[in-house]
Amino acid sequence: MRQVAVASGGLTRFTKNDLSLETLMVSSVKQIFEKTENLEQKDIDVVLISTNANDKYLANIVSELCGISPKIAHSIESLCNSGTNCIVSAYSYILSGLAKTALVIGAEKTNSPGLVLEWDKSRGQYKHPIYWSSMFTSAHMRKFGTTSEDLAYVSAKNHRNALDNPYAYFDREYSLQEITESKNLTENVRLLDCSMSCDGSAAVLLTSSDIATKFTDRPVWITGIGQKSTSAGFTKNDDLTSMKSTAYSASDAYQMSGRKPTDVDVAELHDAFSICEIIELEDLGFVSKGQGSSYVHQLYDSHDRRINPRGGLIGAGHPLGATGIAQTVEICQQLQGNAKKRQVDGAKVGLVHNMSAAATSSTVMILES
Amino acid sequence: MTKFEQELKNNNFLCSHCTTCDKLVWPPSDFCNNCFSDVVWKPVSRFARLIEFSRKDNEYFCIAEFEENIRVMGSIQNSSNLKINQPLFLVKCDYDGIERFVFEPVLTS
Numbered sequence: 001m002r003q004v005a006v007a008s009g010g011l012t013r014f015t016k017n018d019l020s021l022e023t024l025m026v027s028s029v030k031q032i033f034e035k036t037e038n039l040e041q042k043d044i045d046v047v048l049i050s051t052n053a054n055d056k057y058l059a060n061i062v063s064e065l066c067g068i069s070p071k072i073a074h075s076i077e078s079l080c081n082s083g084t085n086c087i088v089s090a091y092s093y094i095l096s097g098l099a100k101t102a103l104v105i106g107a108e109k110t111n112s113p114g115l116v117l118e119w120d121k122s123r124g125q126y127k128h129p130i131y132w133s134s135m136f137t138s139a140h141m142r143k144f145g146t147t148s149e150d151l152a153y154v155s156a157k158n159h160r161n162a163l164d165n166p167y168a169y170f171d172r173e174y175s176l177q178e179i180t181e182s183k184n185l186t187e188n189v190r191l192l193d194c195s196m197s198c199d200g201s202a203a204v205l206l207t208s209s210d211i212a213t214k215f216t217d218r219p220v221w222i223t224g225i226g227q228k229s230t231s232a233g234f235t236k237n238d239d240l241t242s243m244k245s246t247a248y249s250a251s252d253a254y255q256m257s258g259r260k261p262t263d264v265d266v267a268e269l270h271d272a273f274s275i276c277e278i279i280e281l282e283d284l285g286f287v288s289k290g291q292g293s294s295y296v297h298q299l300y301d302s303h304d305r306r307i308n309p310r311g312g313l314i315g316a317g318h319p320l321g322a323t324g325i326a327q328t329v330e331i332c333q334q335l336q337g338n339a340k341k342r343q344v345d346g347a348k349v350g351l352v353h354n355m356s357a358a359a360t361s362s363t364v365m366i367l368e369s
Numbered sequence: 370m371t372k373f374e375q376e377l378k379n380n381n382f383l384c385s386h387c388t389t390c391d392k393l394v395w396p397p398s399d400f401c402n403n404c405f406s407d408v409v410w411k412p413v414s415r416f417a418r419l420i421e422f423s424r425k426d427n428e429y430f431c432i433a434e435f436e437e438n439i440r441v442m443g444s445i446q447n448s449s450n451l452k453i454n455q456p457l458f459l460v461k462c463d464y465d466g467i468e469r470f471v472f473e474p475v476l477t478s
């Protein structure tokens with residue numbers, strides 16, 4: 001099904017700075033206008049904003065700052081997967097015929113209110129994400145014998161991949177020893193197993209199939225989408241060695257696209273913590289249950305960039321509302337052959353996985369060149 | 370402060386209960402999440418089961434399950450040789466802007 005394309009993308013460096021949310025957003029949009037042929041402000045039908053910030057009327061404000069008068073403009077918030085929720089909504093507007101083009105813009109500041117889900121009473125005093133991560137880690141270690149060194153391989157691989165991403169927060173490699181000796185936040189979660197909250201922005205331009213080639217000669221098609229919310233409260237994850245919402249989403253996305261895990265040449269996974277990438281590799285069907293760690297070892301040892309070529313959230317940083325959009329920009333660059341040193345040779349099929357709040361909700365998208 | 374929070378502050382762990390469906394509704398809500406009927410408040414058993422645990426510095430924290438339904442995170446005091454599924458007792462609950470649950474292992478002979 002080739003009806004909605006990603007025609008272009010823009011990013012800002014993920015870092016910590018004093019720029020306003022609006023300035024970050026306009027900066028990534030500016031890139032899109034600078035590099036997209038034939039694109040004018042009057043072409044934009046929809047502006048959707050992805051952020052956890054409490055600012056009001058942002059889609060309209062950013063539209064005005066960009067000189068755009070869209071038909072439809074509003075914000076979408078879903079914690080860490082706000083970005084892909086936004087893309088899916090833009091996709092739906094285009095597929096419905098309400099719009100032909102949509103600009104999806106995500107941004108976050110380091111001190112985002114989306115970092116902690118205060119509503120979740122079941123987390124008690126343990127509301128910070130390191131605690132749910134620690135529970136998943138304990139469970140996976142117990143059931144599959146996963147070790148601290150296995151977790152370190154995820155972090156080492158993703159920090160190393162981020163070295164070739166000019167927009168990444170981290171710009172240095174970490175050895176396995178440095179990671180395993182980094183500060184213990186809990187018994188089994190170390191500082192370098194965590195993604196870094198930071199300031200950053202990302203944007204994509206989506207178009208309908210009939211006008212995609214007006215803006216690019218290499219459109220990237222969204223061929224599969226799966227989304228699932230299993231709950232909002234963390235403790236309703238009944239199997240802590242798995243992320244059910246991810247498995248459901250993957251199944252739907254594969255079915256819609258007619259693809260299977262072995263067809264995926266390159267993937268962006270939501271590695272909020274090292275354990276996440278291991279579990280997600282299993283729940284997305286790249287490996288069977290319990291084999292996630294050994295696959296990460298293999299990727300690391302062979303310098304294979306199939307998984308998280310831009311460095312994932314651990315290497316690139318995690319400005320919540322921008323993350324899912326930045327993941328999508330990366331997969332588009334890979335499928336267009338524009339990923340430079342990060343390029344996975346011959347990539348034709350890509351996958352984006354973005355999740356929220358201890359995987360209580362997930363999005364999976366299949367993209368194809 | 371909500372009824373749930375006020376009771377928690379008084380060391381009472383209550384949960385919303387739907388009399389139509391005869392089920393505990395967790396997290397606490399004014400309506401049943403199955404039939405949308407009004408709920409009543411019902412004390413939750415102080416006994417729980419250990420689902421998972423980890424440690425921060427010297428303090429153990431865990432997920433505990435009450436009445437095969439309600440799972441919460443809390444701390445464990447007097448912890449040694451913790452085992453998954455072992456019985457726990459809710460020694461104390463509190464609310465000071467944050468819900469707090471404190472467990473102790475139930476000693477079995």
